[in-house]
Amino acid sequence: MKKLYILLSFISLSIIHISAQEIKIINVRVGQGDATIIQGPLQSNGKQVNILFDAGNISSRDGGNILRTVLAKKGIKKLDYVIISHYDADHIGGIISGGVHGTSLLLGYDEELGGGDDIEVVNFIDRGDKYPPTSQAYLKYKSIANSNNRISLDTQSKLNDFEIDLGNGVKAFALAANGFIKGGSKKVDKVNTENERSLSFLIKYGEFDFLISGDLIGRTYGKENAKIEEKVGEYIKNENIIIDVLHVNHHGGNNASEEKFLKLIKPIIAIISAGNGNRHSHPNRNVLNRLAEAKVYRVIQTSWGTTRNSMPKNVREIQAIYQNDIIVTSDGSDFTISTSRKYKTDKNPNRRN
Secondary structure (H helix, E strand, C coil): CCCCEEECCCCCHCCCCCCCCEEEEEEECCCCCEEEEEEECCCCCCCEEEEEEECCCCCCCCCHHHHHEEEEHCCEEEEEEEECCCCCHHHHHHHHHCCECEEEECCCCCCCCCCCEEEEEEEECCCCCCCCCEEEEEEHHHHHHHCCCCCECCHHHHHHHHHEEEEEEEEEEEEECCEEEECCCCCCCCCCHHHHCCCEEEECCCCCEEECCCCCCCCCCCCCCHHHHHHHHHHHCCCCCCEEECHHHHHHCCCCCHHHHHHHHHHCCEECCCCCCCCCCCCCCCHHHHHHHHCCCEEECCCCCCCCCCHHHHCCCCCCEECEEEEEEEEEEEEEEEEEECCCCCCCCCCCC
16 A cells, blocks of 8 residues: 655755655746656666656746756756657746757756756657747747757657656656547547647656646636546546646646546645746636545645635645645655755744744
């Protein structure tokens, strides 16, 4: 039986022992955007597979600056894979705000290349160039990705065959891209927007399952009405998978986290990445209610988002606001939720007497 451990945010991360056989998933607090670092188990040769799924925003606090700081603290100088769920600026900002030289990625800070602090990127994974947006952000990303080893999941067969081996039995599987669903016979109907074309990935390690899908949606909103979430949920159910940790789609937007989808995947923990006071009302109260009604054990947010006002009792009982990175570790059996935030002990000179 899997066990869950939630380490309260006032516990210093420095006391947590991370086993070499554990994977670590760092849901980075990047404001109104998304960026997640996935680290495979440490191998006997001392190597470790590092994945960056999305790269934060380009506005406000620069996504590249935030990511470079986190990567530096973790000692990560090479990313084996950078997976871009789709081409919205709040998912590619950390890449396009810097520059690239060869296979080196500069995530913010400055425009100087070759200064010893570049991040090497081995592979870029994305949805390809069909139905491209016209934004400058996309055009700059495309020029960067094309100068490196770029793998685009733009056909059913490519999606079906693609997986990443993170070592020690840990796998990352692509479940959706461009409206294609892994193992499907045709594209989902009515896929017309950037959100609907998002990549969805399952990270699987023994009994532990983590699902992350960019801005994938499943509810009708404006021009969006493709039931992508539901099809991903059906695949997961048919494979007898229960999602331990769900990185909530579209920052908790109301066009995602559809009831049937949540019922199919049965998530235990839901993690939401959103910016404080954002203009999109993320996370949406209806989404928080749906997560509560789906019997999620805990909804953990990188930031308050727009939920500072009073919340229904069923949401308050499960909601946790970290205002920092949310770190998931697992040995394939149990998993732990913690934060990178640290607090002073009782020696804090600012404490009340």
